[in-house]
Amino acid sequence: MLTRLMISGYKQHELGIFSDSHPGIAVIKKTLRRRLEPLIEQGLEWVILSGQLGVETWAAEEVLDLQETYPELKYAVITPFLGQEQNWNEAKQEKYEEIIGNADYHVSLTNRPYEAPWQFVEKNRFLLRNTDGLLLVYDDEKEGSPKFLKQEAERYAEKTDYELLFITADDLRETEEERLGDW
Structure with missing residues (x-):
């Protein structure tokens, strides 16, 4: 049973999303909700x-x-x-602060500013060790920053009982088609 689920995926610029009003955001959020609700009903406690x-x-x-x-x-x-x-613009910093402020828990792993890429690797390893599964928005045909987490998660899942869940381009397309059909 999944009680602690890591969620990750593309950064917004990797998806060509540069505005908070981009219609793709609603599709991604609705697809996330559709995946999360059954997991919550099955006992998911933490994202x-x-x-x-x-x-x-x-x-x-x-x-x-x-x-x-x-x-x-x-x-x-x-x-x-x-x-x-x-280094983010003011609007993104405000959104980030709101997300941090509403979080039930917040911590920085290294408790230091950025030094080198090893901090991202250590973050991935720590989160994999401390969650039961990963929900990753990722499409094998569109590589991007999530590929590193995906590779690490696949190696980790080979050695442990770790659940890998994906939201693919097909899942997003299905949500978009349903949304358009509702109009």
Whole structure:
């Protein structure tokens, strides 16, 4: 049973999303909700994020919405280093601060500012060891930053009882077709 689920995926620029009003965000959020609701009903207690912009931000927003129906659901933001938002624009920093402020738990793993890529590797390993599964928005035909987490998770799952769940381009297309059919 999944009680602690890591969610990750593409950063918004990797999806060509540069505005909070982009229609793709609603599709991603609805698809996340569709995957999360049955897991919550089966005992999911925690969603774990690293706080990066894009899928993780939208997942946090969706968890906040889901908490109205499922108040027992919690989320944590475990960042790889301090100040990961420092170079983001003001609007993104505000959204990040809101997500951190509403989190049930927040910590930075290295308790230091960015030093090197090893901090991302250590973050992935820590989150894999401390969750029961990963829900990754990823399409094998469109590589991007999530490929590193996917590879690490696949290696980890070979040695442990770790559940890998994916939201693919086909899943997003299906949600979009349903949404268009509702009009």
